[in-house]
Amino acid sequence: MSSTYNNSESTALLSSGSSCSRRSRLASCSRGVWAVTAIATLATLAVIAMAWAMLATNDLNGGGGDKGDRRLNSTSVGRFIHITDLHVDPNYKDGATAYSQCHRVPKTSDHSDDSSLTGRFGRPNAKCDSPVALINTTSAYLRRQWSQKVDFVAWTGDSGRHDGDAEFPRTLDEIIEQNAIAAQSLRHAFGSHIPIVPNVGNNDVSPHNELPGPGHKRARRTFRQLAHAWGGLVPDDQLATFHYGGYFARDLADYPQGGGGLTALSVNTMYWYRANAKVGGCKAKDSPGLAQLAWIRWQIRRARERGRDLVILGHVAPNQDNYRPSCYHGYMRTVAQIVPPPGPHSPPIIHAQLFGHSNVDAWAFVGPDADWASPTNNTASDSRLWWERQVDEEEGRFGELIHGVWSEEEQSMRSETTVPDERDWATMEDDSPPVRPAVPGDFVETLLREYERVIMQTPRHPRLGVTTISPSVIPKLLPAFRVFHYLRHTDSAWRHLPPGTLLDYDVYTANLYSHNKKAPPVDGFYQRLYRFSDVYGINDLSVDSYVRWARRLLTSKSMRKRFRALTFLDM
Template sequence: MHDAVKFRCSERFSMFSLAVLVPWLPCLVQVFSQPIQQPFSVRPSSPKLHGRFLHITDMHPDPHYIAGASESSACHRKKPRKEKARSGYYGTPFGDCDSPLRLTNLTLDFLDKNWASEIDFVVWTGDNARHDNDRKIPRTPKEIFDLNSMLAREMENIFIKKGIPVVPSLGNNDIWPHNILPAGPNDIIDHFSSIWSAFVPLSSYQVFRRGAYYAVEVISGEVAVISLNTMYFYDSNKAVGGCEYREPDDPGNLEFDWLEVQLKVFRQRGMQVWITGHVPPSPGNYFPECYVRYVELSLRFQDTILGHLFGHMNNDHFFLLEAGDLEFPSKSDLAPASDTVESEGHDGLYDSLINDFGDLPKKGKTDHDNYGVVNISPSVVPNPYLPSFRIYTYNITNNRNDVKKKKRKHGHRRGAGDKVKLCKKKKYKNSWRCKLDKAWHSDPDAPSRMNTLWSPLGYAQYYLPEDRLLNRTKKPKFKLEYLTHRLGALHPGDVERRDEFRYPIPLKQLPKSIREGNGTSTSSKFAPYGMEDLTIPSWVGLARRLGDPSRKKLRRRFKRYMYMGEKS
C-alpha cells in the first residue's frame, strides 16, 4: 500500500486477548445464560436530540487503486494513452472500479466536519472491502478484515466517541469468499465480533456470535435499530438452506425467529424500530421462503417499524412490500420489483418499479395496512454511479403524551380465497405462506402511518459530481443532490423558536437559493417530490404518481436521481 493513499487510521483491531476478557468474565457468564438478546443503548436517556440521522453504505475502499490507471485493470495498473480512459484522482465515475482510499478519507472527513455534531445516530449498511474483480490481486481474508477494521476505527473516532451510536451491518463483500457465509458461530463472525466491539452491545455477544445480527436502542426506551445479517436470506449464499419451513434450524429461520421476538418486545415496550441490513428484501434478492417471512413480519409489526433501510444496489430507489406477496400465486414468480441492476440492465430495474407502481389501487381505495416501504440508499463507491450519502430527519417535536392512544387494529391476512384449498396440496403444504396466520398490528395513528413523534419526515441526499471526482487540483466537497421535503418545510414556521435544532436540514448545508427561502426555480429543482413526510401513505402516494403515465416530468426526475444522471 502506497504511503500517499494509506488510511489515516493504520492501527489494526485484534481479537480480544485474555487479559482484556478477564474483567468481563462475570458479565459474560450472565450474558451467556440469557437466551434472548437484551437491547442496548449508548445514548444518554435525556439527550438533546437533533432529529436527524445518517445512512451511509457501500464504501468499498480499495488500497490498490492508482489514479491514472486503466478501468479494465480495476484501476490497479496500465496507464492508457487516452486521458479520458484513465481512472480519476478521487474515483472513477460511472465505472467498475472501487473507491481510492482518498475518497473514503474525504467522505469521512466531510461527515466529521459537517455532520457529526448535527445527527443522533448512524445507520451503516455494509460492504467495507473492495470487490473481488482483479485476478492478479485476489482478495484475502486478512485484507477484508483489515479494511473493515480501519473503517470501524474511523467511525468510532468520528461518532462513537461523541456519544453517537453507530449500527453497522454485514455486507456480501465483507466476507470471504464473497456471498458465502455458513451458519454461525464461525471464524468470520468471530472476527467481526472484535472489529465491531465498539458498536455491538456486550449483552448481544452470544446472539451476535451465532448470526451477526443484533439490536441497539439509539434513543433509550424510545427508538431502536435492528441490524440484520441479510446473508442468511440472500439467494447467492449457497451455504444456507433458504428459510425452508421444514428446516427450523436453518440460520435464516433462526434469525427470523429472533427478529420476531425482538419486535414483540419492542412493541410491548411501546418503542419504534428501524430495520436495517445490506441486501434489500425483494423476490430477486432473497430466497422465496425468506422473502415471505420478511414481508409477513414487516406487515404484522407495521405499527412498530418506522421503515426499512438497505444498501447493496448502489443506486437510489424505493419499493413497496405488499400483502399480495403472501398470496397464491406468488409475486416471486413474476418480474421482481427490485432485482440486481446487472440482471435487468440499466433500465430494467426502473421499468419494473414503474410497472409495479402502476398496479397500485386508486387513491381512496388503498388499504395502507397492506404496505411497507423499503428505501435503498446509493453508495459511496462510484461503481457504477456517484459517491453519495443520506441525512434523514424525523419528528422530535411531539411529546409521547401528546400521541393519542387508540385500540390497535387487528386482523388476519390469509391470502387469496383459495388458500385453504391450496395449502392442502403437497406443493404448498409445508410452505411459510400456509403457516403464517397470526394477527397483524396496524394503526393509522402509528408513526409509520401518520406524522407524529419519531415519524420519518424526509431525507437530503448529498453527492460528489463527476467533474469533482476527476479534479486533482481542488479538494472536492459533497453538495446537495435533492431532498424529499417540501421547500416550505425547510424553514420552521415558529419564528420565536428558530434555532438550528428546529431546521430539518441545517441552513449551512443547503444551497443559497433554499437557504434564503426565496422559492426560485433554482431552489425548486432540489425538491422534486414535495413530500409531507416519509410515512407509508406518503410513499404510496409518490409511487402512485410515478405509476401514472401522464407524470412524465416526475418520472424523468426519478430516473435521473435513480442513476445519478448517467446517460442510458
C-alpha cells in the same frame, strides 16, 4: 442525461480517518456482477460536467424549500445518516487504467489518452472500488459537517473490496482489515458519542456471497472477526447473538417526551439471499433464515413491552429477485407486523427499513402479498401461519435460542454461549429455483411496475412498509449518502404523526469529475443534490405519503423522467 443500469449489485460509501498504508495486496471489483460495463467517453464526461454546473442554479439544490427548512429545523426533528457499501481498496492507483480495475498504471508508450485513466478520488462508471483518498476526505467532511448534527449512523455493509482482479485474490483477513478501516473512519468522523450500527454485506464474507449457517466454523470465525474489527460497535450484551447469526439489536435514541425511543435491528440478509448457496430457504425448521425471522418477531414483542419503535437495517434489499421465496414472504409478513398484540400494548412501529447493495437512490413497498405455505390452520382468534405460531412459541428450538443465545438477561449469567453443532447446511431444503444468469433490465421500470402492483392489489394499504435503498459512496455512479430527518417528538407542525416517523431526506453527492481536476475544500467536497420534499412535493415519509406520491408518479411522465434521473444521480 440518461443512464443505462443493470441492477445486479451495489457498492457504497464510507469514511476513513487514520492510517491507510497496508501490508496486504488488495484488489477491487465484483466478479462480473457490476451493472455498468462501459467506460465513459470524453464526451460523456463533458456532458456530465455541464449537468453538474447547472446544478448550481437548479431548483434541486434546495430551491423552494424555505418552508420545509423551517419545519425541519425545529427542535422536535432529529437526523441520522445512512451510508453504505464502502468497498475500500488500498490498491487503487491514481492514473491507472480502468480496465485493470484501477490497479495498474499503463506504460506511456502503450497509453496516451489520459481521459480514460483514473483520478485521485475514484473513477465513476468503471469497475473500480474506493481509493483511500476518497475514504479519508469523506471522513473529514462528515466530521466537520455532521458530527454534531446527527443522532445516529446506519452503516449497511460491504466495506470489503470486490474480488475481481486475478492478480490480487481477496482473503478473509483483508476483508476484516478493510472493515477495520471503515469502522475507524466512522469513529474518526462521529466520535464515540453517536451510535453507529454496522451490518454484514455480501462482500464482507469470503468467498463473496458465501456464508454458512450458524455453528459452522467459517461463520463463527467471520462473525467474531467482524465484531472485533468494528471495535465495540456491537453492544456487549448482543455479542452472543451476533456471534451466533450475524445480527443484533441496539438502542439508538430516546424520545424526549413520553418515553420510548428508537431501536435498531441489524439483520443478516445473507441468510435470506438467493446468491448464498451455503444455506437454503426459510421452510426448514432449523434453517438460519427462519431462525432470524423468529428473532425479529421476538424483538418486536420486546419492543412492544419496552414501548420502543424499530428501525431495520440490512444490506441486500428484500424483493423477489434477491430473497428466496419463503424468506421473502416471511420477511414481508414479519415487518408488516402480522403479530397479534398481547394484552393492552399497542404494536411497535417499524419506522424505517434501510438497505444498500444496489448503488442506486431508490425505494420500494414491502407488505404481505402471499401466504407462504398451507395449510394455515388459522382461527378466528389467531391469524398466524403455521411457521409464525411455531417461531413465537417459547418451547422447542426457538425457545432454546431465546433463552440460550438471544436474551441478554441470560447472557449476563455466563461468559460463553453454546451454539448448535456444525452441520451441512447445503443439504437443507431449498425453495429457490436454480439461479440463472442475470438478464439486464430497466431498473426504474421494474420499480414502477412494482408500485403499480402494490397499489392495485392493496387499495387501502392496511399493512405496507417502505424499504429505502441509499446510493453508495463508491464511485460506481457518484459518491453519495443520505441524511434523514425524523420526528423526535410531536409539535404543532407534526401533530398528526407519531414520534419516530421519517419526515424527509437529503441526498449529498461528490462531483468527482471536477474534484479529480481540482480538489475542493473539505467542507465543500459533498453538496446537496436534492431534498425529497422539494422535488416531489411530499409532506413526510409516512407510508400514506409514499402511496399518494406513487400514484402521482405513475400518472406523470415528467415526474417519472425526474425520478429516473435522480435514481442514477445523473441530473
